[in-house]
Amino acid sequence: MNAPAAYLVPASVDEAADALSDGEATLLAGGTDLLLQTHQGVRAFRRTLVNISRIAELKTISLSGDRFRIGALVTITELLHSKLVCQHLPILAQAADHFASDQIRNAATVGGNLCNASPAGDMLPPLLALDATVELACRKDHRLQRRNVPLDQFFLGPRRTAMAADELLTAVEIPLPPARHYGRFFKLGTRPALDISIISIALAGVLENRQLTGVRVAFGAVAPIPVRARRTEAALEGRTLDAEVISTAVETARAEATPISDIRASAWYRSEMIFNMMRRLLHEAADA
Ligand SMILES: Cc1cc2nc3c(=O)[nH]c(=O)nc-3n(C[C@H](O)[C@H](O)[C@H](O)COP(=O)(O)OP(=O)(O)OC[C@H]3O[C@@H](n4cnc5c(N)ncnc54)[C@H](O)[C@@H]3O)c2cc1C
The missing domain is CATH 3.30.43 (Uridine Diphospho-n-acetylenolpyruvylglucosamine Reductase; domain 2)
Incomplete structure (x- = not known):
């Protein structure tokens, strides 16, 4: 070192x-x-x-108008216990509840999880499913400048992001989800809260009369970066969640995931788990 x-x-x-x-x-x-x-x-x-751990501005969670702002230094424990998050963004609380041990959750930050850019980072799929953007700040021409990057353009590869070496991530912004918004996070691991994800799935959308609209599906640990599963989303958009639609969607999800084999699981196992766990999530949504 x-x-x-x-x-x-x-x-x-x-x-x-x-x-x-x-x-x-x-x-x-x-x-x-x-x-x-x-x-x-x-x-x-x-x-x-x-x-940066003493910068107070980076430690708050707020809702202003129709946008949430989660500071980069908000810890996983703080997310889990935030009334705003539990009420409006429960999929983030679900992910926080499957994240490591209490000791790690007390120190680990949302900004660190994003900037570490591991394809298995647990906050990444739910934030993608919530259409999050990240705010980056740097000093240019003697002034502090900020820019926003949609999260689905932030990840470039394992541990590589669109953030420049002179920038820091200051906050994550999330549009207030509409009424009847539904969100579920699933993480597969031998001991799900303690292990790194073998796969993870975030499913979100407005759920009404067994139909999902504005569907978002995001996968973790099945590609070099966390990804939106856009073909699976299209297979679900506006359709009644019956046996045929669910069957088509889970086949699409399996075809859309491009996992690798590593020490934690084979590519085949990951693909099968995407198929099976996606089916479970969709049946739960149909019965909700
Ligand atoms: C035992 C153990 C269990 C774990 N379990 C999980 C788990 O279940 N799920 C999971 O997703 N992760 C897990 N992790 C990984 C880790 O805890 C998370 O990725 C955590 O969110 C990182 O946040 P941090 O604040 O500790 O980041 P740091 O370690 O401080 O930083 C991580 C990287 O991000 C950069 N960085 C941090 N903040 C910013 C910022 N605001 N702007 C720009 N760059 C920044 C740093 O320079 C560094 O490159 C685990 C780690 C350990 C050790």
């Missing part, structure tokens, strides 16, 4: 952006991914280590 040459603890987004502006800094939030990776030597610290 290498050691950073400098350590900074900014108190504001402005100060953090300043510290990142030469592109030679590594950002530390909860440290549950970063410290393991640097300790194991799979990645190295850049020249300056910037610990």
